[in-house]
Amino acid sequence: MDYSFFVNSFLLGIGLAMDAFSVSIVNGMREPGMRKKKLFLMAGAFAFFQCLMPLVGWVLVRTVVEVFKGFSKFVPWIGFVLLLFIGGKMIIEGIREERRTEEAGNEAGNEAGEESDSIVRLTKSSLLVQSIATSIDALSVGFAISSYNRYMALVAGLIIGFTTFVICVFGGVAGKRIGDRLSGGASIFGGCILVIIGIKMLL
Numbered sequence: 001m002d003y004s005f006f007v008n009s010f011l012l013g014i015g016l017a018m019d020a021f022s023v024s025i026v027n028g029m030r031e032p033g034m035r036k037k038k039l040f041l042m043a044g045a046f047a048f049f050q051c052l053m054p055l056v057g058w059v060l061v062r063t064v065v066e067v068f069k070g071f072s073k074f075v076p077w078i079g080f081v082l083l084l085f086i087g088g089k090m091i092i093e094g095i096r097e098e099r100r101t102e103e104a105g106n107e108a109g110n111e112a113g114e115e116s117d118s119i120v121r122l123t124k125s126s127l128l129v130q131s132i133a134t135s136i137d138a139l140s141v142g143f144a145i146s147s148y149n150r151y152m153a154l155v156a157g158l159i160i161g162f163t164t165f166v167i168c169v170f171g172g173v174a175g176k177r178i179g180d181r182l183s184g185g186a187s188i189f190g191g192c193i194l195v196i197i198g199i200k201m202l203l
Helices: 003-030 036-063 065-072 075-104 109-120 124-144 150-182 185-202
Strands: none
Touching: 003 036, 003 124, 003 150, 003 185, 036 124, 036 150, 075 124, 075 185
């Protein structure tokens, strides 16, 4: 392995991490009070799947190339459907949250705030779906690294995963700061971002 291999793997990691970075910002916006442990868990989940998917793609290309070529055309659609579902759900929750806040009025403002916090918290199931949706297009990277041996493919995957982790931690922190200002509108804005990411996958 030469110097260019590490540079290429790092740049590939940055490119693949952009969707996960955007979703990390959304999660931070929706849950400004997210603790460091949960922030690292979120980044770790994104990093794990971003590391795993290229390796799975590499295995498929090296074993069942024709089958994978046929399956790869459905990859963007799978990501689109998952992100459309998550984004749509967030938009609906955000609209309901805005209505509850308006109905509650200034007198019950604090009580409504506590209620909304319980709604917008990032759950493990949501994180799993997000991780798969933002990393599934990385399966196609198996074609790009198909010439690598096992060791090189593994190192490339680890570099991609590490790069994703760092970027997503940064995204989560940035989202938390933005979320403090947007309040209930964060869910609507974040949901729109996820839908746009899904559409981008198709295009």
